[in-house]
Amino acid sequence: MTLLGQFALWVAFLVGCWCAVISFSGRWRGRPDLSRTVVRSVYVIFGVLIVATLSLWKGLISHDFNIEYVASYTSRNLPTYFIVSALWAGQKGSLLFWAQVLSLFAALAQWLTPGRYRDLMPYVAGVTSTVTAFFVSVMLFAANPFTRLAFTPQDGRGLNPQLQNVGMVIHPPMLYLGYISICIPFAFAVAALLSRRLDTGWIQAIRKWTLLSWLFLSIGITLGMWWAYVELGWGGYWAWDPVENASLLPWLTMTAFLHSVMIQEKRGMLKRWNLGLIIGSFLLSIFGTFITRSGVIASVHSFTQSNVGYFFLGFLVSVAILAFTLLYTRWGDLEPDVALESMASREAAFLFNNLIFVGIAFSVLWGTLFPILSEAVRGTKITVGPPFFNRVNIPLGLLLLALTGIGPLIAWRKTSTANLKRQFLMPVGAGLVTAAIITGAGMRDLYPIMAISLAGFVLGTLVQEFHRGTRARTRMYQESWPTAFLRLTGRNRRRYGGYVVHLGAIIYCVAFTGMAFRVDREATLRPGESVEVKSPYGHTYKLTHVGISQYDMLNRVVTAATMEVSKDGKPIGILTSEKRQHFTEPGGQGTREKSFEPSTEVGIRSGLREDLYLVFAGTVEGTEEANYRITINPLVWWVWFGGAVLVAGGLITMWPGSGPTPSLSRAAQSGYEVQLAGMGTGTGV
Amino acid sequence: MNRQTSRRGFLAAVAVTMCGPALTRLAGQQGDSLAGRGTTGTLRDPEAAGQQRDRVTALDDNLFIQAVEHRLKCQCGCNLDVFTCRTTDFTCGTSPRMHRHVMALHAAGKDAQGIVDAFVAEYGEQVLMAPKPEGFNWAGYLLPGVLILGGGGVLATVLRRRIALRLSAASAAPTTPAAPAASPDDLDRLRRALGELES
Numbered sequence A: 001m002t003l004l005g006q007f008a009l010w011v012a013f014l015v016g017c018w019c020a021v022i023s024f025s026g027r028w029r030g031r032p033d034l035s036r037t038v039v040r041s042v043y044v045i046f047g048v049l050i051v052a053t054l055s056l057w058k059g060l061i062s063h064d065f066n067i068e069y070v071a072s073y074t075s076r077n078l079p080t081y082f083i084v085s086a087l088w089a090g091q092k093g094s095l096l097f098w099a100q101v102l103s104l105f106a107a108l109a110q111w112l113t114p115g116r117y118r119d120l121m122p123y124v125a126g127v128t129s130t131v132t133a134f135f136v137s138v139m140l141f142a143a144n145p146f147t148r149l150a151f152t153p154q155d156g157r158g159l160n161p162q163l164q165n166v167g168m169v170i171h172p173p174m175l176y177l178g179y180i181s182i183c184i185p186f187a188f189a190v191a192a193l194l195s196r197r198l199d200t201g202w203i204q205a206i207r208k209w210t211l212l213s214w215l216f217l218s219i220g221i222t223l224g225m226w227w228a229y230v231e232l233g234w235g236g237y238w239a240w241d242p243v244e245n246a247s248l249l250p251w252l253t254m255t256a257f258l259h260s261v262m263i264q265e266k267r268g269m270l271k272r273w274n275l276g277l278i279i280g281s282f283l284l285s286i287f288g289t290f291i292t293r294s295g296v297i298a299s300v301h302s303f304t305q306s307n308v309g310y311f312f313l314g315f316l317v318s319v320a321i322l323a324f325t326l327l328y329t330r331w332g333d334l335e336p337d338v339a340l341e342s343m344a345s346r347e348a349a350f351l352f353n354n355l356i357f358v359g360i361a362f363s364v365l366w367g368t369l370f371p372i373l374s375e376a377v378r379g380t381k382i383t384v385g386p387p388f389f390n391r392v393n394i395p396l397g398l399l400l401l402a403l404t405g406i407g408p409l410i411a412w413r414k415t416s417t418a419n420l421k422r423q424f425l426m427p428v429g430a431g432l433v434t435a436a437i438i439t440g441a442g443m444r445d446l447y448p449i450m451a452i453s454l455a456g457f458v459l460g461t462l463v464q465e466f467h468r469g470t471r472a473r474t475r476m477y478q479e480s481w482p483t484a485f486l487r488l489t490g491r492n493r494r495r496y497g498g499y500v501v502h503l504g505a506i507i508y509c510v511a512f513t514g515m516a517f518r519v520d521r522e523a524t525l526r527p528g529e530s531v532e533v534k535s536p537y538g539h540t541y542k543l544t545h546v547g548i549s550q551y552d553m554l555n556r557v558v559t560a561a562t563m564e565v566s567k568d569g570k571p572i573g574i575l576t577s578e579k580r581q582h583f584t585e586p587g588g589q590g591t592r593e594k595s596f597e598p599s600t601e602v603g604i605r606s607g608l609r610e611d612l613y614l615v616f617a618g619t620v621e622g623t624e625e626a627n628y629r630i631t632i633n634p635l636v637w638w639v640w641f642g643g644a645v646l647v648a649g650g651l652i653t654m655w656p657g658s659g660p661t662p663s664l665s666r667a668a669q670s671g672y673e674v675q676l677a678g679m680g681t682g683t684g685v
Numbered sequence B: 001m002n003r004q005t006s007r008r009g010f011l012a013a014v015a016v017t018m019c020g021p022a023l024t025r026l027a028g029q030q031g032d033s034l035a036g037r038g039t040t041g042t043l044r045d046p047e048a049a050g051q052q053r054d055r056v057t058a059l060d061d062n063l064f065i066q067a068v069e070h071r072l073k074c075q076c077g078c079n080l081d082v083f084t085c086r087t088t089d090f091t092c093g094t095s096p097r098m099h100r101h102v103m104a105l106h107a108a109g110k111d112a113q114g115i116v117d118a119f120v121a122e123y124g125e126q127v128l129m130a131p132k133p134e135g136f137n138w139a140g141y142l143l144p145g146v147l148i149l150g151g152g153g154v155l156a157t158v159l160r161r162r163i164a165l166r167l168s169a170a171s172a173a174p175t176t177p178a179a180p181a182a183s184p185d186d187l188d189r190l191r192r193a194l195g196e197l198e199s
Helices: A002-028 A032-061 A068-073 A080-088 A091-112 A115-141 A166-181 A183-195 A201-232 A242-267 A271-294 A308-329 A346-378 A386-409 A417-440 A446-477 A481-491 A493-517 A636-654 A662-679 B007-030 B063-070 B082-086 B094-107 B112-123 B137-172 B184-198
Strands: A519-525 A530-534 A540-552 A556-567 A570-584 A599-601 A603-606 A610-619 A626-634
Touching: A002 A032, A002 A115, A032 A068, A032 A080, A032 A091, A032 A115, A068 A091, A080 A091, A080 A166, A091 A115, A091 A166, A091 A183, A115 A183, A115 A201, A115 A308, A166 A183, A166 A201, A166 A242, A166 A271, A183 A201, A183 A271, A183 A308, A201 A242, A201 A271, A201 A636, A242 A271, A242 A346, A271 A308, A271 A346, A346 A386, A346 B137, A386 A417, A386 A446, A386 A493, A386 B137, A417 A446, A446 A481, A446 A493, A481 A493, A493 A626, A493 A636, A519 A530, A530 A626, A540 A610, A540 A626, A556 A610, A556 A626, A570 A603, A570 A610, A599 A610, A610 A636, B063 B082, B063 B094, B063 B112, B082 B094, B094 B112
Parallel strands: none
Antiparallel strands: A519 A626, A530 A540, A540 A556, A556 A570, A570 A599, A603 A610, A610 A626
16 A cells, blocks of 8 residues: 555656646646646546545554554554544654645635636646645655555554544644645635736635635634643643644734735725735745744644755745745735725724734744744844743733724724714723723732723624614514524624624633633642642632542553542532553563553543643652642633634634625615715714 | 541551551551552552652742742753643653752742742753843844834824825815715714614
């Protein structure tokens, strides 16, 4: 099977190169026959990469330990679903997975894009084939997943215990899907620039793709936080690690794009900016790959240091130069259709929102690269950890949260002072009431107070938006409130789905403030002994060490430490944290060999207000006397719930037929014009 | 910490105290009935439970120590602060050593900044989780904010100028024919409807 896989990779590489060359030359020479061939080649690349992927999967599942990748990431006693997910557990396999998914997206883009964008498709095929050929070339020349060993071990090394978690089965593919799908909007942007079809057509063609990409990144980032929280054992979910930052960067620029693209669609403005954002997002996705795979910046998440980083750096620089040069040559064709009419307009609010998004992206990128820069400038590799990122980004995040509430309150084109007062009254009131409640309840930390108050303000905005829209429907169509609410959301999914996303964002922000009130305790306990931990809410947990038990599982020895938990004297249950010593069987069954250092599985009792987080640190002198770390993490449950709401909002927004109701939109627009003509400049709605 | 001791445990402890190490060894072989292998309370496979740990003292669990350790980076290459590393990665030998050093400096009477300074003197500035706000490090702290403020200022200026130009051009242009007359009632109704739909 490895021969077949190798052959498939070479075919994919050669067809990809051929497709890349022919797609551009065919268009320039006016050879539509070549253009059609190019599009078909995209399907061929997809087909042969399926063969390559199935070949590697076959090797994994059949325990062909002569394949170096299979021996490095699996073992005979590894559960089947982890054997399947081992495809993306290592550097080489994940490159194949990346190329495979990219070829799938490229094929889907060709298949699903409506015929009216036919002119763009050969260029799109050219770009996607170039990127696919690049990834395949990295495999062929630097990180081949089909490399064979000079001997065949009895058993493989097994999968890193921290990757043996359901979160790691889903989280990396989701992030990859997010990264990879950005390539399709990028390909359309390049196609639009090359073909000079720079109207809003290409924007409409990629709308679903940008949403899809953003959605995958959102799911991937949230699942990554969840995995870090339940698996890594440090009690948090975001550490500003370079690899975490690398996933956040394209998410930030894509979110900026999803806002600014509305201005281009509605008003024909920001064409250059939007192209820049798409190009930037794609480059950041490649940058993330470079960070993860090069080893240039130390990270707990990165793959082993290897020379593939040079490939990605070269590709990153080349694509940046080519794409921005292309944008520069089309600069004159990208004049806005209309000019901004007022600073008090939604367009202006979106511009500032974009500024903050890009500013946060820059600050995260700056912090991520700062160790390298400081080493270059001062000769010392300065560490930039969570305190730095929090200090720089929390104020920016608060500003962004404020703009999340302000944007929907301002009308397109221009807004009168009277209208501003009417729109802001309720949300500002909600924010102030929230601030009064939380300070009255005893909260004194500035940032949490600001974050929760602003969340109250944004929530006020959202409630007002839904309330007014629903009320308008009940009056216009005599519908009941529930019917009007559902139809309002269902018939303008993009707008109200976006508001649901905003709701997810404010839940996130409030949940993040919980980390400011985290409590950590350490204790050594013998069976029967207890420790008390005071919650930030005032109640007291008492944890009593019950004992330690050891038992064998499929591929590991488990040492489980158990605590009885009571809250203010009332028993509430049992928490168990484990040490897992994984082993392989290199000499066949019964011959155990430890494969990794013992890993820790935390015990979590999750609630709406707080999580009780138990870490079994180890034993004293090999007895049942155990060391524990006990952490109380307020509001963590809301991080996962916020992520779910955010994703639900994204799904509502991208559900088919989610554009505004055409007739209603036209009616509103014409009414808008009549009002402006009749009422002068200061009274727009 | 609230420790509950069983009667049997108490008697064993008294016996151990009174009879010394010999009885301690005996208690190890024939002592209390606990889970694990036999009746000793010793685990069947202690190595499978990770590295042996020292008992946590009150000073280990001190909030002051925690706060100082959150400011210091573990030098094992993990990117975590000392407290997080030593209470998370139980295979690391560096963070427990740094922790002991922090406690020793604290016992020697140093305050938080004094302890941090001692670590910087020993390991260099890379031991800090956030760089000192001085020299080139200011670029790290201020550049994003400066760029956003500068960008916002430039954006606001350019937009304001363009809007002014547009308005002056519009006022210089020939007047457009008057819009069809609408009654105040119509306009009011329209404003309300649009306010509800397109606000």
